Structures are given as structure tokens and as C-alpha cells.
Amino acid sequence: MGASSWGVAPSWLLGLALYGASVIGVVALVSVLCHWLGGKKPSLEKLRAYECGIVPTGSARLAYPVPFYLVAILFLLFDVEAIYVLCWAVVAKELGWAGWVLMVVFLTLLMISLAYAWRKGALDFRAAKGW
Amino acid sequence: MDLPLRAVDIIVNWARQRSLWPMFFGLSCCFVEEAAAFTSRYDIARFGAEVLRGSPRQADLLIVSGTVFKKIAPVVLRLYEQMAEPKWVISMGSCSNSGGMYDVYSVVQGVDQILPVDLYIPGCPPRPEAVLQALVKLQKKIAQERPARRILGLEGGSQGTERGPLVDGTTKTRDPRGTGLETTPVRGTSATPPRFRENRYHMIWTPRAPCLQMEGGPPHYLKKLEELLNGAAHLEVPTVDMPCVWVQGERILDALNFLKRESIPKFLRLEDLTVVDESARRSRRPDHRFTVVYHLLAFDPPTRMRVKVALAGDPPKVPSVTSIWPSANWYEREAFDMFGVIFEGHPNLRRLLMPPWWKGHPLRKDEPGRATEMPPYTEEDAKRAQPLDASEIIPRKTDSQETLILNLGPHHLGTHGLMRFVLELHGEEIVDVGMDIGYHHRGVEKIGERQTWHQFIPYTDRVDYLSGAANNLSYLCAVEKLAGVEVPPRAQFIRVMLTEMFRISNHLVWFATFAHDVGAMTPNFYTFRERERLLDIVEFITGARLHPSWFRIGGVAQDLPDGWKEAVMGFARDFPSKLVEYEAMITSNPIFKARTKGIGCLDAQKALEWGVSGPNLRACGVEWDLRKAFPYSGYEEFQFDVPTGRDGDCYSRYLVRVEEMRQSVRIIEQAAQRMPDGPWLPEEYRYIVPPKEESLRHIETLIHHFINVTQGPRIPEGEVYFATECPRGEQGYYLVSEGLGYPYRLRIRAPGFANVQVIPDLARGATISDLLAIIGSIDYILPDIDR
Numbered sequence: 001m002g003a004s005s006w007g008v009a010p011s012w013l014l015g016l017a018l019y020g021a022s023v024i025g026v027v028a029l030v031s032v033l034c035h036w037l038g039g040k041k042p043s044l045e046k047l048r049a050y051e052c053g054i055v056p057t058g059s060a061r062l063a064y065p066v067p068f069y070l071v072a073i074l075f076l077l078f079d080v081e082a083i084y085v086l087c088w089a090v091v092a093k094e095l096g097w098a099g100w101v102l103m104v105v106f107l108t109l110l111m112i113s114l115a116y117a118w119r120k121g122a123l124d125f126r127a128a129k130g131w
Numbered sequence: 132m133d134l135p136l137r138a139v140d141i142i143v144n145w146a147r148q149r150s151l152w153p154m155f156f157g158l159s160c161c162f163v164e165e166a167a168a169f170t171s172r173y174d175i176a177r178f179g180a181e182v183l184r185g186s187p188r189q190a191d192l193l194i195v196s197g198t199v200f201k202k203i204a205p206v207v208l209r210l211y212e213q214m215a216e217p218k219w220v221i222s223m224g225s226c227s228n229s230g231g232m233y234d235v236y237s238v239v240q241g242v243d244q245i246l247p248v249d250l251y252i253p254g255c256p257p258r259p260e261a262v263l264q265a266l267v268k269l270q271k272k273i274a275q276e277r278p279a280r281r282i283l284g285l286e287g288g289s290q291g292t293e294r295g296p297l298v299d300g301t302t303k304t305r306d307p308r309g310t311g312l313e314t315t316p317v318r319g320t321s322a323t324p325p326r327f328r329e330n331r332y333h334m335i336w337t338p339r340a341p342c343l344q345m346e347g348g349p350p351h352y353l354k355k356l357e358e359l360l361n362g363a364a365h366l367e368v369p370t371v372d373m374p375c376v377w378v379q380g381e382r383i384l385d386a387l388n389f390l391k392r393e394s395i396p397k398f399l400r401l402e403d404l405t406v407v408d409e410s411a412r413r414s415r416r417p418d419h420r421f422t423v424v425y426h427l428l429a430f431d432p433p434t435r436m437r438v439k440v441a442l443a444g445d446p447p448k449v450p451s452v453t454s455i456w457p458s459a460n461w462y463e464r465e466a467f468d469m470f471g472v473i474f475e476g477h478p479n480l481r482r483l484l485m486p487p488w489w490k491g492h493p494l495r496k497d498e499p500g501r502a503t504e505m506p507p508y509t510e511e512d513a514k515r516a517q518p519l520d521a522s523e524i525i526p527r528k529t530d531s532q533e534t535l536i537l538n539l540g541p542h543h544l545g546t547h548g549l550m551r552f553v554l555e556l557h558g559e560e561i562v563d564v565g566m567d568i569g570y571h572h573r574g575v576e577k578i579g580e581r582q583t584w585h586q587f588i589p590y591t592d593r594v595d596y597l598s599g600a601a602n603n604l605s606y607l608c609a610v611e612k613l614a615g616v617e618v619p620p621r622a623q624f625i626r627v628m629l630t631e632m633f634r635i636s637n638h639l640v641w642f643a644t645f646a647h648d649v650g651a652m653t654p655n656f657y658t659f660r661e662r663e664r665l666l667d668i669v670e671f672i673t674g675a676r677l678h679p680s681w682f683r684i685g686g687v688a689q690d691l692p693d694g695w696k697e698a699v700m701g702f703a704r705d706f707p708s709k710l711v712e713y714e715a716m717i718t719s720n721p722i723f724k725a726r727t728k729g730i731g732c733l734d735a736q737k738a739l740e741w742g743v744s745g746p747n748l749r750a751c752g753v754e755w756d757l758r759k760a761f762p763y764s765g766y767e768e769f770q771f772d773v774p775t776g777r778d779g780d781c782y783s784r785y786l787v788r789v790e791e792m793r794q795s796v797r798i799i800e801q802a803a804q805r806m807p808d809g810p811w812l813p814e815e816y817r818y819i820v821p822p823k824e825e826s827l828r829h830i831e832t833l834i835h836h837f838i839n840v841t842q843g844p845r846i847p848e849g850e851v852y853f854a855t856e857c858p859r860g861e862q863g864y865y866l867v868s869e870g871l872g873y874p875y876r877l878r879i880r881a882p883g884f885a886n887v888q889v890i891p892d893l894a895r896g897a898t899i900s901d902l903l904a905i906i907g908s909i910d911y912i913l914p915d916i917d918r
Contacts, residue, residue, distance in 0.1 A: 037282045045212035050186055053206035053542040054551070057521035063533060065558035 070122045081110055139279035147191075147217075147278075148270040149179035154190030154214065156207060156542065158197030158549060159571060159914055160596035160677055161224035161256040163640070165196045168259040170659035178266050185544050187213035192269070194262070195248075198226035199239040201508055201516070202486040203549055203570040206541055208513040211246045217278070217291025221265050222248045225255040230305075232589065234501045235574035236493050237485070240305045245513045247292040256677055299507035307503050317501070332842050337817065337870065340849035341615040342369040349374060352394035353436075359389055367439070371613055371849045375437040380449050383440050387425065387455050390438070396429035398436065399739050401452070402854070403863060403880040404462035406470040411496035413869055414848075419443045421472055425452075426852055426865065426880070430739065430753075433760040437852065442472060451477040458741045458888055469494035469576075484569035484917055488516050493577060500577045518567070521553040525565035534562055541570045545648055545903045548913035550887075552902070559898045564891040571913035579877030583843025584610055584684065585820060587877070592678035594879060595915040597637045598858045599669070600629040603682035608763055609853035609864040610684055614818050614846050620807040622686035623765035628699065628802035629669065629681070630764075631795040635706070636665050637858035638792050641910045645785065646717055648907035649726040649900075654716055661709050668698045684844070685819040686812040696803055703800040710792060718789070727781035731893040731905035734779055742885035745860025746791060747909055750776035750783040757856040764855075768805075769798050781908035788910070818844040843872025852880075859910055860886060879918050883911035 049056050088095070088103050095102075117123060153175075155165065169175045169182055176182070184190040187210045199207060211220070222242050225231030228251045230240035242248060249272060252265045280288030297303040308315055348354075349366055353374055357364050363382040367375040378386045390398045403426040409417050419441040427436050440449055451474035452459045463474040464483035471492040474480055482489065491498050499505055521536045535556045540546035549570035555563040575590050582590065591602040604626055611618060618626075639658040646654040666676045672695055673679035673688070681688050717723050733743065735751040748755055756773040758766040774790035776783030812819055816835040826836035838844070848870040854863030860882025867876040886909055894902045 039216045039281065041216055043212060045209055048209075048213070050188060050213060051538045052540050052546075052551070053210050054518055054521070054538040056538070057536045060535065062535060064535070065533070067558055 074117055074122060078110075078114075081106075136277075136279040136283075139282070140277050143278045143282065144274050144276060148273045151180040151192045151219075151266070151269070152190045153180050153183050153192040153194050153221075153266075154187055154210070155183040155185070156193060156195050156210060158195065158199060158203065159226065159573075160593055161196035161227070163596065163677060164256045164259050165194060165223060165262055167659060167663070168262040170663075171656045172660070172663050173259045173263060175263060175266065178263060178270075180266055187211070188215065190214055191216075191218045192221065193218065194221045194223055195227045195242045196223035196256075198231070198233055198571070198573060199242045199245075200237050200549075200570060200572060201239055201512075202237070202518065202572065203541060204239050204245055204508060204513040205517050206570075207242065208245050208510065210542060217281075219249045219269055219273070219292055220246060221250045221252065221269060223252045223262065223265070224257055225253065228253065230502060231255055233573050233578070234307050234503055235578055236499060236502055236505065237572045237574045238502055239508045240299075240502050241297070241303065243297045243303065244299065244507060245510045246296055247294050249292055258676065296510050298509075305503045305507060307501070317503075332838070332845075332872070335838070335845055337845045337847050338615070340371045340613050340847035340851075340868075343371060343373065345374070352390070352396070355394065356386060356389060360386060370437075372851045372853065373435040373437055375439060377439050377441065380440050380442060383438070384450050384452065384455065386438060387427075387452055390427055390436070391455055396431055396434050398427035398429045398434070400428040400430070400742050401456040401459055401462070402426040402428040402435070402742065402861075403852070403865065403878070404452070404459055404466065405865065405878045406466045406472055406494075407867055407876045408470060408494065408496045412875070413871075417441065420445075421447045421470060423449055423466070423472065424865070424878075426863075430755060430760075435852070446471055446473050448473045448475055450475050451480075453477055456740060456742075458885055461884065461888055468492065471495065482569075484572040486516060486569070487519050493574065500574070500581060518551070518570075521565070524551075524553045524567050525555055525563050533557060539899075539902070541567075545906060547644060547906065547911070550911075550913055550916070552890075554899070554902070556899070559900075561894050561897055561899065561902060564894045564902070566887065566891065568887075568913075569917055572917040573914060575918050576877055576879065579874050581873065583872045584818075584846055584874070585839065585843060587874075588682065589678065589680040592680050593914060594881070594918065595637075595857060595859060595862065595883075595912050596677060597633075597640055597912060599633045599636070599677055600626075600673070600679050600681055601633045601637075601855070601857050602862065603680065604630050604764060605853065605855040605857065605862045606864050607682050607684060608855060609851050609866050610818075610846060612853050613849055613851040613866060613868060614684070614844075616685045616818055617813055618686055618764070619810050619813060620765065621809045622811045624802045624806050625687050625691060625811065626682060626764050627766065627769065628799055628806075629672070629679070631798045631802070632665055632669060634795045634858040635792050635799075636662050636669075638788050638795075639665070641788060641907075642713060642717075645904075645907035645910070646723070648903045649723060651717065651720070651723065654713060657709070657713060657716070661706065664702060668695075668702060671695065671698060683812065683820060686810075690811050691806075696806075699799060699803045703796050703803065706796050707793065710789065714789060718786075724782065726900070726904050727785060727908065729778070730781045730897065730901045731908060732778060732780045733889060733893060737889070737892075738779070741889050743860075743889060744882050744885065745856070745858070746787045747784055747860065747886055749774065750787045751779035752777055757854060757861055761854075763853075769801050771795075771798050781904050784908040784910075818846065845870055845872060846874075854880060857882060859883060859912065859915065862915070879915075881915040881918060883913075883916040887911050887916060 088099060092099060155162065157165065167173060191214060193211055193214060195207060222228050226233055227242045230238050239245065250265050250269050252261050254261055276290045277288045278290035281290050299305050307317055353366060353376060356376060360378065360382050363379040364376050364386060367377055405424050407422045407424060409422060410420055421442040423440040423442060425438040427438065442449055449472065451463055461483060463477050464480060466472050467474060467480050468482045468484050469492055521538055537554045537556055539552040539554055541549040541551045546552065551567040551570065553565040553567065554561055575594060578590055579587050588603055591606040592599055594602050639662040643655040643658040669679060670676050672691060673681040733751055735753050738748050738751045739753065752775050754773050754775050759773060771794040774787050774794065776787045816832055820839050821832045821836050826832040846868045848868055850867040852863055852865045854861045862882055863880035865878040866874050869875040890905060890909060893905050
């Protein structure tokens with residue numbers, strides 16, 4: 001490529017642009033055609049929620065308990081902490097023993113909190129009863 | 132303008148023809164054949180219609196397969212209306228086409244009365260090939276359509292279904308006699324079988340029913356019962372099959388409490404509870420209108436007995452026995468629904484099978500039996516008569532802000548038929564389960580009162596449509612017991628062989644669906660392969676696949692064809708190795724184990740008390756099998772084991788059924804090897820339909836043939852209960868005969884009815900995915916629950 005490449009558009013860039021344009025074009029064409037040609041006959045029954053053929057009871061907008069949310073949040077926390085550990089591993093030699101000690105303290109805290117969450121039942125899907 | 136439009140037509144039609152998305156609406160037997168159409172042998176995907184859709188949003192072809200009931204019709208119509216446009220409808224099978232053999236109060240006489248139909252597939256049930264043919268025919272119809280104008284928003288053109296539903300009297304007729312026969316009377320009026328003038332049928336002599344011999348007088352527990360009730364109980368003699376006690380209504384709780392808790396043996400199970408309407412008796416009409424009949428079962432030693440209560444008064448009332456057997460809940464609700472008998476003290480006495488808007492009690496003798504006697508069921512009816520709202524099925528237990536009410540079924544892959552579960556959910560966890568049944572109520576008990584003893588045989592096949600000939604056996608054993616017919620050994624062996632084939636065939640479908648319920652798709656394609664092979668043999672012997680209707684009173688319809696033995700032995704040789712293949716896929720599969728082990732645990736005591744039977748009972752560790760406890764049809768001559776489980780969970784039920792298939796192969800092998808020679812029908816032609824070639828040679832035989840085919844054999848007066856070990860559990864027939872060609876009352880004790888009553892107890896506290904595993908492992912079938 002080199003320094004001269006910004007002067008004239010290189011052929012590969014042109015190809016990419018053409019490709020992108022055709023992708024967008026085809027998708028747009030299909031969407032418009034579908035929207036325009038697709039038959040629409042809305043009726044009360046057709047717009048009703050499908051619930052095995054029965055008229056639903058009550059609203060679906062309720063305070064829905066999400067036990068998996070806790071599990072997901074915990075996973076995220078430990079995931080982020082793994083990043084710190086990896087970063088430290090790259091520069092472990094430069095940081096020396098001081099870094100090591102800090103890491104051990106950090107990981108110990110992590111383990112204690114994991115044990116706490118575990119004991120509280122945060123990892124147990126079914127124990128997270130709200131009533 | 133026309134030419135370019137024509138080009139658009141061709142392109143659009145080409146695309147539509149080859150990408151049909153069928154939605155199943157599996158109502159009954161036909162759906163099994165429809166489902167077989169997408170397994171490996173038939174492979175519907177070759178025709179551009181991929182795996183059946185479960186939701187109307189993704190489908191443009193509705194295949195209504197099976198009986199359309201008045202209770203389910205609003206759901207059928209709703210799903211049709213929820214489908215994308217343009218849409219097409221195929222009606223599969225006689226029931227969906229016209230009501231078929233179910234001209235009965237609960238059945239819509241043709242789905243075309245509520246929605247437009249493009250194509251009808253005849254047959255009862257049609258073969259899977261017929262589904263493929265229908266698909267090809269529908270593709271041809273689509274090729275004739277002119278969708279371009281519609282698509283472009285112009286006038287004219289055509290696409291999808293254009294005409295509306297048919298109207299009785301103008302565009303269709305519901306007359307059961309057919310054109311040109313309007314002057315002949317319809318056979319079987321609502322109340323009683325017809326009486327023809329100057330008919331000498333009633334003068335035919337028949338012997339008395341065999342009589343139960345009680346050596347040394349009535350058993351000890353009956354004497355104690357009579358003492359205890361002090362005049363409020365008396366023994367009925369003679370009886371055919373088991374001791375029977377009449378008890379006064381107000382003392383029934385004392386009597387049943389004694390029999391369940393104190394007598395020796397203890398009658399732990401309420402086998403069946405039903406009612407007989409006495410008002411149409413021809414001979415010896417009793418003073419009371421209704422009789423409540425309780426059948427009880429003791430396990431050790433195996434003993435059965437019958438308790439009866441006479442009910443007079445309007446409305447008739449009797450104390451509820453739900454305090455003694457919780458399983459009486461549904462039995463009493465059914466009796467209330469069908470006869471209007473009030474059970475005092477019942478926790479929730481409302482209709483069970485009939486829709487909430489129904490007027491009257493259909494099994495009363497003065498209620499209409501045929502749908503064609505009633506006004507036609509129309510689209511307006513289907514729009515108006517909605518199923519009960521979920522909140523009426525389970526009242527919420529907890530604060531309504533926290534829980535969600537969800538309907539699972541009647542149209543759902545996981546419910547294995549038209550069953551409606553109403554779930555109260557806290558997140559994914561089930562707080563409470565309500566069940567609503569009756570979407571598959573075919574009124575066979577009413578039909579039984581107007582069909583002759585022989586004519587009823589085809590109806591029995593369809594009571595548990597996956598067990599075919601096994602159903603024939605329960606009914607015929609009862610009839611033969613009442614008539615004292617001796618079945619020749621060859622016929623008994625043939626019956627056992629076919630019954631066991633259907634046990635395997637049923638368990639193969641169960642294996643596939645259960646594995647599918649917990650996420651494994653593959654076993655479908657393996658088990659249906661073997662099932663097809665088995666059905667080929669059944670077809671080779673009987674001429675039919677699902678519903679052979681091949682057993683007859685006293686024996687079977689024909690002798691075995693040449694070459695049967697090679698086919699049967701070949702299967703028996705190969706099948707065990709196939710079972711090893713299935714087990715390699717599933718038995719130690721960690722995902723399968725995680726989904727089934729420790730899920731839905733049922734303890735043995737509870738299973739006994741709730742009347743749970745079959746593999747579900749054996750999975751709790753109870754070694755109880757009617758083939759061993761009350762041997763019938765020569766089962767005592769076969770060597771086989773009764774597999775039992777340990778934990779009563781879904782996994783145990785799985786293991787028991789797999790082992791049962793192995794034992795069934797053993798029985799089939801023994802039956803084939805030791806098949807006796809000789810006749811396959813009894814020598815005496817009093818009750819049977821003699822072979823045609825015989826009846827062409829002797830006048831006596833011809834007379835028997837004529838009488839027994841046209842009016843039905845006169846089965847002796849009396850009543851009998853007989854149960855056999857069907858693939859799903861204990862299926863019993865209770866027959867009351869007045870000595871006519873028709874039963875006076877026919878009652879079916881279905882295994883599923885008792886088995887599913889425990890599901891809420893198993894499911895509370897579990898998650899939705901556990902519930903589906905539980906449903907799959909219980910292995911019920913709807914025509915047998917709702918009958």
C-alpha cells in the first residue's frame with residue numbers, strides 16, 4: 001500500500017464498497033418488497049397472543065422473578081476479575097513480589113466473596129424463592 | 132397487462148408450492164400417522180414441506196388430523212385465524228372430514244362446518260403415504276391459483292382458501308343414512324336400542340351367565356362388613372366375576388373405610404367409580420333411578436370386589452368418598468358431569484369432560500346420543516363457546532403480582548394430545564398446576580349402548596390408539612367372561628403375540644417422544660424405523676396398521692397368513708440389538724440423566740392409593756402386573772419377568788419401559804415358537820361371527836352369522852368387570868348386559884385417567900422443563916383419559 005495509497009482509491013476498496021452496497025441494496029429490496037407485497041389482514045384473533053389456543057389470563061407485565069439474573073451478574077463479576085489476573089500475569093516479572101502479594105490478597109477476597117455468595121444460595125437456581 | 136401477471140403467478144406459485152409450512156393440529160389417531168409421515172421411511176421433507184410447525188405464526192398449511200370435538204373446536208378455529216395468509220387447510224381422516232364413526236354428542240360432524248377445507252384425506256386412519264399424496268394434490272391446487280393480482284393489490288385473482296365453511300342442509304348433509312335412504316329409520320335412538328315389530332329376536336334362548344362359586348360361603352371380610360353395617364348392607368347373588376355388596380347410601384363411607392383400612396385383605400385401590408342409569412331397563416326395572424358402582428382392588432392377595440349404592444331422589448345424592456381415596460375426585464366429577472349425581476362433600480364438584488356451557492348429562496338414558504340428532508355445530512358456536520378461563524381452573528394461591536398464569540396445551544407438542552395444563556408460575560418454578568380435560572371426549576360409553584357387541588370392537592382400538600389390538604383384548608375378555616366363551620389355545624396365543632407387539636410399538640413411540648421432550652431429536656428416527664417394521668408385520672397378519680380390530684368374540688378374525696413365523700421370528704431376533712442401540716444413545720446420556728433422575732418422584736404408597744398402574748406403578752418398586760396377578764388369555768404359560776424400578780422418578784419409569792420391551796420380545800418369541808395348531812374360533816357358534824365359507828355351507832351356521840351380524844349375539848344377562856395389562860396400565864371394561872345384542876351400559880376404566888391425576892403433586896415446586904419430563908414419563912394418551 002505505502003504512503004501513496006490515499007491518492008487514488010485502490011481497487012480492493014472499490015470492491016468492498018460495491019459489495020457493501022449490494023448487500024444493503026438486496027436487503028432493502030427484500031424488505032420493501034415484503035412490506036409492500038405481503039398481505040396484511042389484521043383481526044382480533046390474529047393479533048392476540050398465542051397461548052396454545054387459549055385466551056391468555058392476566059397480564060404478562062408483572063414483577064417476574066429472575067433467579068438466573070443473579071447467576072449472570074456473578075459470572076460477569078468473575079469474568080471481569082479474570083481480566084485483571086491476565087493483565088497481571090503479563091507483567092508479573094516486572095511487578096515482582098509486591099505485585100504477587102497484592103494479587104494474592106485480591107484473589108483471597110474474591111474467594112471469600114464467592115464462598116459467601118455460594119452459602120447465601122445465589123448460585124442455586126431453585127433456592128432463590130421470593131415468597 | 133395479463134401476460135406479465137401470469138408470469139408473476141407462475142413464479143409465486145412455484146415458490147409457494149415448494150415451501151409449504153404445515154402446522155399440525157393433532158387431535159387423535161390420525162396424527163400418529165401424520166407424524167409418521169415426517170420420519171425416515173416417508174420423509175415429508177422430500178416434498179418441500181419441512182418438519183411440522185407447532186405455532187400458527189410460522190405456518191400456512193393447517194392439517195387437522197383426527198376427531199374435532201365441540202370442546203376443542205374454538206381452539207381449532209382460533210389457530211386457523213392466527214395463521215399467516217394465504218393459508219390452506221387439509222382435513223385428515225374420517226373424523227375430521229365428517230365425524231366418521233363418532234356420530235356422538237361431543238363431536239363436530241366435520242371440521243368444514245367451522246372453517247373452510249381445501250382437501251380431504253379419507254381413511255380411518257389414512258396411511259402416512261396419504262398425507263404425502265394430499266400434499267402433492269394441494270401443490271397442484273396452488274398451481275391453479277392466480278395470486279399476482281392479490282399481491283399487487285388489484286381486483287380479482289385468487290389465492291388460498293376462497294370459500295367459507297359449509298352449512299348443514301345447503302352445502303353439506305349430516306344425514307347418517309346417506310342419499311336415497313331417507314325413509315329408513317336411523318339405527319339406535321337416543322335412549323335405547325330399537326325394538327322392531329314382530330321381531331322374534333327376543334325369543335332366542337341363551338344360557339345363563341356363569342356364576343361365581345364361593346366355596347364355604349362368602350369371604351370373611353364380607354361377613355364382617357355385613358355385621359358392621361347391621362342391615363345396611365346385603366350381598367348380591369349370583370354374580371359373574373366378583374363378590375358384590377349393596378350398601379345404603381348414608382353408610383357408604385363406613386363401608387368403604389372398613390374395606391380400605393380394616394378388612395383382610397385391605398382394598399387399597401379404588402379401581403373405578405361409575406354410575407348406571409336404571410331408567411331404561413326392559414326387564415326387572417329397579418325402584419331407584421341410578422346405581423353408583425365402586426370397584427375395589429386389594430393387592431395382597433389379588434382380590435376384586437364391587438360395592439353398589441342405589442340412588443333415588445332428584446337430584447340424586449350420595450356422600451363423596453374423596454376423603455378415603457383422593458383419586459375419587461375426578462371419578463366423582465365425571466359421574467356428576469355424565470349423570471348429574473351430586474356427591475356431597477366433594478371439594479370441587481363441577482363438570483370434568485363436557486364443556487362448561489353444556490346443558491344436560493349425556494350418559495343419562497334420556498339424553499341424545501347422536502350429534503346428528505342435535506343442531507349442527509357452526510362457526511358461530513366455535514366463536515362463542517370458549518374454554519374456561521384459566522383463573523377458574525386454578526384459583527391463585529399467592530399474591531397475584533408475583534405469579535404468572537400460563538396455559539400449556541391443549542395445542543402443545545409437549546402435552547402429547549389435547550390436554551390443558553394451567554400453570555401458576557413464579558419465574559420458572561411451578562407454584563400450582565391445574566388440569567382441564569375433556570377436549571378429547573368421544574362419548575364411546577354412549578356409543579357402546581347402541582352398537583352390537585361385535586360392532587363395538589373397532590371402537591375399542593381407538594380408546595388407546597397407540598395400543599391397537601391390546602384394547603380389543605380387554606373388551607373381549609369381559610364379553611367372553613360374561614358369555615362363558617372358551618377361547619381356543621391357538622387364538623389365545625395369537626392374541627398374546629399381537630398384544631405384545633403393540634406393547635412394543637407403543638413403547639417405541641413413547642421412547643421417541645420422551646427423548647424428544649427432554650431435548651433428544653434423534654431417537655425418533657431410530658424407534659420409528661423399528662415401529663414401521665413391526666407395523667408391517669401387524670399389517671401382514673391383520674390387514675391394518677394402527678387399528679386392526681382383528682380380535683373377535685371367541686378368537687380372532689382369521690388364521691395367521693403363510694409366512695408369518697419368519698417375519699415374527701426375524702423381528703424377535705433383530706429387535707434386542709436395536710434396543711441396545713437406543714440405550715447407547717440415551718440410558719447413560721448425562722443430559723438425559725440430569726433431566727430425569729430425581730424428577731417427579733412418586734412413592735409407592737401414594738401410587739397404590741391413587742390407582743396408578745402399569746409401568747408407572749412398577750417404577751415405584753411395586754411388582755404388580757395383571758398378567759401375573761390375574762392371568763388371562765393364557766399368560767400363565769409364558770415365561771417373562773416383571774421389571775420394577777426403585778426410585779419412582781422419571782428415570783425409573785424410563786428404565787422399566789425399556790426393560791418391558793425386552794420382556795415383550797421374549798413373550799413374542801415364545802408365542803411364535805410354541806404356537807399351537809387348531810381352530811382360531813370356538814366350535815360353538817352361539818355368540819361368534821362364523822367364518823363366511825362355513826356359513827355358506829350349513830344353514831345353522833348361516834343363521835348364526837345372520838343374527839350375530841345384524842342384531843348382535845344375545846349375551847347373557849349380568850354384569851362383569853375385566854381388566855388387562857395394557858401398555859399404559861390397567862384397562863378395564865365394566866359391562867352390564869340385559870341379555871340383548873347391545874350392552875345396557877359399557878364403562879371403560881382407563882389407566883390414564885388415574886395416572887395423570889397425580890401429575891400436579893409431582894410437578895409442584897419443579898420447573899416447567901421438569902413438568903415436560905414428567906408428562907413424557909407418565910405416558911398417557913387422551914382418548915383413554917377422556918374416552
